[in-house]
Amino acid sequence: MSENLLEVKDLKKYYPVKSSSLFGKERVLKAVDGVNFSIKKGETFGLVGESGCGKSTIGRSIIRLHDITSGNIFFDGDDIASLNEKGLKKYRRRMQAVFQDPYASLNPTMNVFELISEPMKIHGNPTPAEQKDTILSLLDQVGLKKDHLYRYPHEFSGGQRQRVSIARALSVNPDFILCDEPISALDVSVQAQVVNMLEDIQEKTGVTYLFIAHDLSMVRHISNRIGVMYLGDIVEIAESDELYTEPLHPYTQALLSAIPEPDTTIAKRERIVLSGEVPSPLNAPSGCKFRTRCPHAMDICREVVPPMLAIGNGRQVACHLYDEEGKIIE
Amino acid sequence: MAEKLLEVVDLKTSFYTGAGEVQAVRGVSFQLEKGEVLGIVGESGSGKSVMAKSIMSLIQSPGKIKQGDITWRGENLLGKSEKQLRAIRGNEISLISQDPMSALNPVVKIGKQMTEVIIRHQRVGKKEAEKRAVDLLGKVGISSPEERLKQYPHELSGGMKQRIMIGMSISCQPELLIADEPTTALDVTIQSQILNLMSALKDKEQMALILITHDLGVVAENCERVLVMYGGLIMEEGPVKELFQNPKHPYTEGLLRSLPKRSNGVKERLVPIQGSPPDLLNPPQGCPFADRCPYVMDKCAELPPYFKVDSERKTMCWLHESEEGDNHE
Amino acid sequence: MNKRKWNGVKRELFKNKYALMAFVLLIVFLIAALFAFLSPFDPNKMSIIDKLQSPNGKHLFGTDEYGRDYFTRVLYGARVSLAVGFLSMIVAVVIGTTVGTVSGYFGGWIDNILMRFVEVLMSIPSFFLMLLLNAYMKPGITTLVLIIGFFTWMEIARIVRSETLSIKEREYVMYAKASGQSSFLTITKHIIPNIAPTIIIAGTLNIATAILMESSLSFLGLGVQQPNSSWGSMLNSAQGYIGEAWHLTLFPGFLILFTVLCFNVLGDVLRVAFEPKGANGEKK
Known part of the structure; x- marks a missing residue:
């Protein structure tokens, strides 16, 4: 088995929330509440969950867009969790990002050349000719044409903008790319183009992805392993096919059963309709955070936070239903 | 044969912008029967939302319905005054839009917004309206x-807001509910709650439903008949x-193939549709899909008519020209 | 700033009659001020026998109390008034943009300190402070520009700060941070170009304010000193003759009025043109 590129240990990110009343107590929003996972070199790790579960916060913590509350982030063996901006600079080249909104991820006042050359200039000193050569080959790699070089973002469609974003991320030969919902805003027919491209790039360069999304079927397709998040916790980690064929955590089961299936030949999964809404992270339930919506909730779930059980084959689940071997406790 | 509720014939809607005429809907015809669930799928810019708004006569300047007939229970809606x-x-027809956040007035309490609608349409007193609002939320x-x-x-x-929007839109027992991407802004578990709710209500209230979405799965699981829109x-x-x-x-074939396959074991590579959708400022003369189509022929430079491929199916593609009348492939 | 936005400005300008008028009028003033030297009269040459003439064929705007050609003086006055307005605006925009972007981008205690400072400055009746400062400093155009600039940047800083706060959350700014771009370049390359429309609008309106302030200061005798003249100082000297030579107050007074009005109209037009489409309908 190859070694880990990224290892996240007990990552926590809390935000103070000012109370709406003047003298109210300041409360803490636990966006990410102690998660552990690792990503191997050349692998795609998927992170799924509903809005507000903290998946984007994890991504942004890893690329150190903000300071974290506590925990460690090991990138290629080095803890980057508490480095300052100066110390981070050499890691900034190796970790790149592609964001969700193709209409907001490119500066509208810069053309493609300026956009892609920016990270190159931060992390090196290429001549204009070198920049142009690199950019042209990158454009070719992401399926854009030479005459797109001096165009501005508003002249492109959503899919093309996402290609520019990807070319920009690739321009500094990163080891790791954070893909934060990169296809969520795209049309179905264009999503497949971008996903295929990301796969081709990985095959060619061996880059590692953290792929964050809420579209579960695409995540399954692109990821080797998947972590499922609920209210700031990872509740299950598994190989992607295993996760889909045999979900263990009741939340994963509900989440998967809720995906509408376009293939009318496949028998429908029995749909588990969860009652209620996701509780506010300001006011998370005690014990297991999912217990308020869980069809299997027991007394113990209210009192004890379920530990993350490693049940073999890299599979982990945090649920009181299972014992150490992943068997259902009768 | 069930009763015909809505008939749209050759509807064309355009928006006149500074850059020129954007032909959002370019000649659409379909029918809807009483109590039917019709799905309309299409990507962004396919004209599906504009069509829904056209049916409701909610197109505002710079948009304009250029041509067509919209017949609602035997009456042409396009000839009617704003008051009618x-x-x-x-x-009789209700619309739920994609964004429940902007459909509700943020500075007015839910109760007031609901009772206002009930009082306006049903001419009941305030007390009675409040009672009905409580019933609806239940x-x-x-x-x-x-x-x-x-x-x-x-x-x-x-999710709660979308439930309230649905409650408001069924308050007058409409014959037809048009839901324009009702669950796009919601999470999957909430989406399945809302879709379950809508199909239950449809049966209970005996209304027809037009479900507009980009999600093929939603259509597959909730609709009886489907229109695929493009350009x-x-x-x-x-x-x-x-x-x-x-x-x-x-x-349609391309759309379905670009979805990840569920076959177990080996991972299949996705088959995307190359290129991007047509520019509706200058829509192509011929088939709008021609420049992305793997089967493109010379003939495609001309807009194909509808070919019947089955008693209930028709398609706008020259590939099925010869099948007109008989049914083998 | 991209081409689309400029086309929007052009469209808005031609759609709105007042805006076009304002724009043409300002251009006329500007050209007139620039080519003031073409006038056959020396603005400072006195001729007592010609004093206080009403407008006539030779002296279009008549003459002042020293018999100087009033039209020529108005043209030269325009130079001073417009230049002071424009230069003060530059000073205010530079300070305001710097403080606003730094405050908005870094947030935290930097933001707190800068914004409290802005609030303190705004709460002081600046006109009296200007009078005070003016009394201690050597009167002149440079002093005037600096003083007006220093006392009008706060509004710009606040607008720029709030725009920066919203732009900062855009993904391209996050990307710049994630890829290791320095704060200085992030602000100058990613934030300022994208709030340029707002800065331009604020700057345009600021010119109007600055011209008005200059006029007020000069009217009180604290601004431009003789023999130089601005519209404000001309009003000052004209007030003694309001009974016998009403035209002396009329011309500079109306010019100030029109110029300020034009800049305000123009600022409004720019705001409409730069506004994202669709938002127009919601504004009243």
């Missing part, structure tokens, strides 16, 4: 409805099951 339309809108599965009525929209979650035109029409199992139009 208002009696139909919300009363119907759409909102717990402690009396308290909700006193809250402001921002105090509720997205302002209907590419293909038919019963959901057959259409998805055996798509006739290359666009």
Whole structure:
């Protein structure tokens, strides 16, 4: 088995929330509440969950867009969790990002050349000719044409903008790319183009992805392993096919059963309709955070936070239903 | 034969912008029967939302319905005055939009917004309207409805707001509910709650439903018949099951193939549709899908008519020209 | 700033009659001020026998109390008034943009300190402070520009700060941070170009304010000193003759009025043109 590129240990990110009343107590929003996972070199790790579960916060913590509350982030063996901006600079080249909104991820006042050359200039000193050569080959790699070089973002469609974003991320030969919902805003027919491209790039360069999304079927397709998040916790980690064929955590089961299936030949999964809404992270339930919506909730779930059980084959689940071997406790 | 509720014939809607005429809907015809669930799928810019708004006569300047007939229970809606339309809108046909956040007025309490609609359409007193609002919230599965009525929209979650929108739109027992991407802004677990609710209500209230979405899965699981829109035109029409199992139009085929396959074991590579959708400022003369179509022929430079491929199915593609009349492939 | 936005400005300008008028009028003033030297009269040459003439064929705007050609003086006055307005605006925009972007981008205690400072400055009746400062400093155009600039940047800083706060959350700014771009370049390359429309609008309106302030200061005798003249100082000297030579107050007074009005109209037009489409309908 190859070694880990990224290892996240007990990552926590809390935000103070000012109370709406003047003298109210300041409360803490636990966006990410102690998660552990690792990503191997050349692998795609998927992170799924509903809005507000903290998946984007994890991504942004890893690329150190903000300071974290506590925990460690090991990138290629080095803890980057508490480095300052100066110390981070050499890691900034190796970790790149592609964001969700193709209409907001490119500066509208810069053309493609300026956009892609920016990270190159931060992390090196290429001549204009070198920049142009690199950019042209990158454009070719992401399926854009030479005459797109001096165009501005508003002249492109959503899919093309996402290609520019990807070319920009690739321009500094990163080891790791954070893909934060990169296809969520795209049309179905264009999503497949971008996903295929990301796969081709990985095959060619061996880059590692953290792929964050809420579209579960695409995540399954692109990821080797998947972590499922609920209210700031990872509740299950598994190989992607295993996760889909045999979900263990009741939340994963509900989440998967809720995906509408376009293939009318496949028998429908029995749909588990969860009652209620996701509780506010300001006011998370005690014990297991999912217990308020869980069809299997027991007394113990209210009192004890379920530990993350490693049940073999890299599979982990945090649920009181299972014992150490992943068997259902009768 | 069931009763015909709505008939749209050759509808064309354009928007006149600074850059020119954007032809959002370019000649769409279909029918809807009483109690039917019709799905309309299409990507952004396919004209599906504009078509929904056209049916409701909610197109505003710089948009304009250029041509066409919209017949609602035997009456042409396009000839009606704003006053007559208002009696139909919300009363007989209701619309739920994608964004429940912006559909509710943020500074007015839920209760007031709901009772206003009920009072306006049903001419009942305030007390009676409040009672009905409580009933409606119960119907759409909102717990402690009396308290909700006193809250402001921002105090509720997205799923809750969409439930309230649905409650408001069924308050007058409409014959037809048009839901324009009702669950796009919601999470999957909430989406399945809302879709379950809508199909239950449809049966209970005996209304027809037009479900507009980009999600093929939502259509497959909730609709009986489906229209596939692309470039302002209907590419293909038919019963959901057959259409998805055996798509006739290359666009439908492409859409289905670009979804990840569920076959176990080996990972199949996705088959995307190359290129991007047509520019509706200068739509192509011929088939709008021609420049992305793997089967493109010389003939495609001319806009194909609809070919019947089955008693219930038709498609706008020259590939099926010869099949007109007989049914083999 | 991209081409689309400029086309929007052009469209808005031609759609709105007042805006076009304002724009043409300002251009006329500007050209007139620039080519003031073409006038056959020396603005400072006195001729007592010609004093206080009413407008006539030779002296279009008549003459002042020293018999100087009033039209020529108005043209030269325009130079001073417009230049002071424009230069003060530059000073205010530079300070305001710097403080606003730094405050908005870094947030935290930097933001707190800068914004409290802005609030303190705004709460002081600046006109009296200007009078005070003016009394201690050597009067002149440079002093005037600096003083007006220093006392009008706060509004710009606040607008720029709030725009920066919203732009900062855009993904391209996050990307710049994630890829290791320095704060200085992030602000200058990613934030300022994208709030340029707002800065331009604020700057345009600021010119109007600055011209008005200059006029007020000069009217009180604290601004431009003789023999130089601005519209404000001309008003000052004209007030003694309001009974016998009403035209002396009329011309500079109306010019100030029109110029300020034109800049305000123009600022409004720019705001409409730069506004994202669709938002127009919601504004009243």
